[in-house]
Amino acid sequence: MTSGASRRIRDMLIASILDGELLPGQRIRQEALAEEYGVSRVPVREALHMLEREGLVTLVQNTGAWVTALTQDECIEIYEIRERVEPLLLRNSMQNLDDSVFDRLEELNAQMIAARDSPNEFMRLDWEFHWLTYSGAEPSFLLSMVKRLWNVTQAYRREFVQHQDGTAQHLTHSEHLLIIESLRRLDSADAGEAIASHIRRTRKSLVTRPEIFDLDGSASSLEH
Structure with missing residues (x-):
């Protein structure tokens, strides 16, 4: 079940990406988000997976998350x-x-x-x-x-x-x-x-x- 913290982090990242504060190819560090919101990395990972389904984030297993970039x-x-x-x-x-x-x-x-x-x-x-x-x-x-x-x-x-x-x-x-x-x-x-x-x-x-x-x-x- 998606938590309220996950949704808040998702909404913040959507706004940052769509408003151009985060650029294509920019890395999103889970530990920085967890520290900012005072949460564990679990809701951060949930938020990033939601954004991956929406096309805004690219996740690479065991490596990290990036704002989706296109050629x-x-x-x-x-x-x-x-x-x-x-x-x-x-x-x-x-x-x-x-x-x-x-x-x-x-x-x-x-x-x-x-x-x-x-x-x-x-x-x-x-x-x-x-x-x-x-x-x-x-x-x-x-x-x-x-x-x-x-x-x-x-x-x-x-x-x-x-x-x-x-x-x-x-x-x-x-x-x-x-x-x-x-x-x-x-x-x-x-x-x-x-x-x-x-x-x-x-x-x-x-x-x-x-x-x-x-x-x-x-x-x-x-x-x-």
């Missing part, structure tokens, strides 16, 4: 998978969305436009936007898989967003509007193509941006 090819492959499966997830979700959700999506898109000079705020809003579109989907293997694919690429999305120019930002907001409009019409074909095209554009951009994958936390470890 450029691996990240592009993940985007190819997302391009194919997220239209299905959106279709499963859209029948359970209502006007209040669509209105919130429009608010979020407007807030992203205002946050164009604040990458971290943009990332937070973008995450909320897309996961709100999927919020009508029932718990499923597909939903869990997509969440894992998002988790493992978060650091690289942040780096990508930080270097977007005005044209790319404008395209992002326009694509979001297309998604919202097709959801309001309950048009699963158009909604599926809108999200696939949105993901596809980023995937093609990643091909030309190998420097994004120079992120390296291997020289650092989680010490307190």
